[in-house]
Amino acid sequence: MITVGLIGCGNIGRIIASGQKNFKITAVYDIIPGIVEEFAREFGAKPFSDFVAFLSEPTDIIVEAASIAAATEHAQEVLQAGKDMIIMSVGALANDEFRLHLVETARMLKRKIHIPSGAVMGLDNIRIGQISRVDKFVLRTTKSPESLSREAIGRTRLFSGKAHDCVLLYPKNTNVAESLSIACDRDVDVELWMDPNEDRNVHEIFFEGEFGEAYIRIRNIPSPGNPATSYLAALSILTLLKNLDNPLVIGA
Ligand SMILES: NC(=O)c1ccc[n+]([C@@H]2O[C@H](COP(=O)([O-])OP(=O)(O)OC[C@H]3O[C@@H](n4cnc5c(N)ncnc54)[C@H](O)[C@@H]3O)[C@@H](O)[C@H]2O)c1
Incomplete structure (x- = not known):
């Protein structure tokens, strides 16, 4: 069972948590304390409002499903903590300097940064x-x-x-x-x-x-919880998580 630390308890976070099968969200972090507590109770995870404590939890991979600000602020720390990461707020990587530095960190530490197909195909x-x-x-x-x-x-x-x-x-x-x-x-x-x-x-x-x-x-089709987010984006990250431990890699 893959253990996941989730940043962002919003629309995508909820869809991921509702689709847990070969993975288990064990730790959750959000900037809104009320949301994180409620989410953690509902899905049986540990709530965190302190990012350092969240990162110290023994999880296999960190999923960012929050915002460009969250990805920008925390991605380096996640890799430095020796964890792989899935980034949903891909817009954060539009900054060339930030992206190249992040990829270099991952390369040095032998970590992976996964970007789900999100709201697109091909x-x-x-x-x-x-x-x-x-x-x-x-x-x-x-x-x-x-x-x-x-x-x-x-x-x-x-x-x-x-x-x-x-x-x-x-x-x-x-x-x-x-x-x-x-x-x-x-x-x-x-x-x-x-x-x-x-x-x-x-x-x-x-x-x-x-x-x-x-x-x-x-x-x-827009997500029920957030019309700006396509439902396909949430399905895409669920599929990525489902295939993380699959030895047969297709379409990569
Ligand atoms: N890759 C793609 O194709 C694709 C498609 C759709 C959405 N997205 C992105 O995925 C992200 C999540 O989408 P959503 O629909 O779940 O949004 P949402 O607004 O429903 O939920 C985001 C959650 O993250 C929390 N959050 C925001 N900033 C944070 C921070 N700095 N630290 C911790 N928590 C923070 C919010 O409080 C909220 O609970 C967005 O950035 C969105 O743009 C990507």
Whole structure:
């Protein structure tokens, strides 16, 4: 049984805790003390409001499902404590200096940083961009005003530019862009649209290169607990956890 320390007792944290099978969440940490106590009681874990104490618990892996701030603040400490980590708030890795330093720390300490596929599909073979020519790589994301916490107006383009610039303006909406950028080892072109006629979180990927061309379209159902988060993202981290101890590795 894999033991998990969870940072973030929100929407994704709850879905992970509800799907425990080959892993057990034994320690939980959140900045909101009331939430962490209630969550710990409900799922039989130990609650922590002190991060150092949380990290000292004997867990196999730490899952961050909290915020870019949490990933930025704690990822180094987690690796330094000799633990592997799963990062859900991938936007934190858009900062080149931070990401390179983190990866170097993991390399030195022989630790792994896992990034779940999250709210997107196709990350497996998009990695060919690391070794072969790419001519076009565009992510077009379309969300409802509710998902973006904005006033409804007609279909509007909110952003067009590079993923690393998008993260500065729309930090909660750049996880997919950053995951694609890391997979392909380049700063992907991003368009972010708001559409009052769309009730799902839609990601369209246009990928062309030496291999041929691909078009991937994902229409995600928003999570019941947080419309900004696609339910697929929570399913994705659950699947990653399920496969951690599986000797047969597929799609990697
Ligand atoms: N990789 C992807 O494709 C993908 C997809 C969807 C969401 N996400 C990211 O996953 C994260 C969690 O999403 P969610 O829907 O569960 O959010 P949520 O807001 O429902 O829950 C987040 C929880 O983390 C806690 N938290 C926030 N900052 C913290 C900190 N610094 N230290 C400790 N706890 C902290 C909050 O109090 C809250 O309980 C978000 O950052 C979101 O952007 C990633």
